[in-house]
Amino acid sequence: MKPPPFDYLDPRTVGEAVSLLRQHDGEAKILAGGQSLMPLLNMRMARPGVLIDLAKVAELDYIRETDGGLTIGAMTTKRSIEDSVLVQKRQPLLHAATLLIAHPQIRNRGTLGGSMAHADPAAEYPAVAIALDAEFRVVGPDGERSIGAADFFVTYLTTALEPTEVLTEVRFPALADRRGWSFMELTRRHGDFALAGVAVTMDLEGPGQCSGARIVLFGVGPTAFRVHGAEQILIGDRPGQAVFEQVAKKASEEIDEPLSDLHASAEYRRHLARVLTQRALLQATARAQV
């Protein structure tokens, strides 16, 4: 349980990090907070020749208000997000999800960008990004580009990042008026990865009709994903128990092939997705009505 040998580089700027990635193309791995990569190194499931540590790239650690939304630097720790009054106020869904990630000792080191780029299918942040329609800014040898959350997560532990690109920030657009939200998951023990989870946003208009909704499931497929069919049932209807049951059932049916492992069978994960979706819809509606 000791990491294999590697060379360690600690650039001071994004530009330096990108040129180092290019120089060591194919053998380098970015180290962010290390809370996923370090276990992989210790267990020798990852064997990069070179580690490029972003810890000293100070320009990647910030939380900024932009057009009512938030822009957060990739190296911002979960603890900073948890402690931010701005996040609590502007992106309560992101804040609520952060509190469910692992333990304080992990959140003290783990970063927003690290979680996104690692793309664990049971992790909270990718689901938050898809639910909030976040945008990812990445920088590579040819300059920068933006990737929408829907396109960023490709499959199990795989994102749209090119090997020579660095994720630099995530932009969360402002929450619309009368948009309710909910974030729920079920874990074996507090702080564990979720067996299944759901992020919901719901827009109400007029006397209480649903005008838009996003339902994102995680822990039940190769990435977090929206259940579009379930959302369509909800939109245009008045939220209520009967329609929620229908929507949740549809959501669970849209899961392709839930993971089946030691912790939970595929059948149980599908069941959890349905129950959690129904509860989350109820909570999101209540929040939209405030």
Add this chain to the structure above:
Amino acid sequence: MTTARQVRLTVNGVAYEAQVEPRTTLVDFLRGDLGLTGTHVGCEHGVCGACTILVNGRSVRSCLMLAVQADGDSLTTVEGLGDGKLHPIQEAFREEHGLQCGFCTPGFLMATYELLQLNRSPSDEEIKDALGGQICRCTGYQAILSSVRLAAAKLRE
């Protein structure tokens, strides 16, 4: 490849300078290079919490950090708690039987230390959240919970 690097850091108020291989984890560096064996190595993948120490005042898993990453940092390990005698948190764990074999104890003490630095009157829920990442296989968590309650009371005095 894997050239050793110079690191300078402070541990429990003492300045150290050492050559270290990049792949050395911080916990192995503390124990093997500095001889500070109070910090224990358990699972080595961030799950058990035995290796918890403070880096610049924040509790972290020292098995999930490289020694080279601690260059310039100020660390506190369990050896730095008491300053020659037992710290009130350690006294509380002794009085409330918050340890049995003691393997997990350094991690529990350091996680408790951070919690009580930030909050002198934590609720049981807050204690459980702060210590949720620490695993104990013999004492039982109730005695640890009452130890932390007592430690908080001692520190409020």
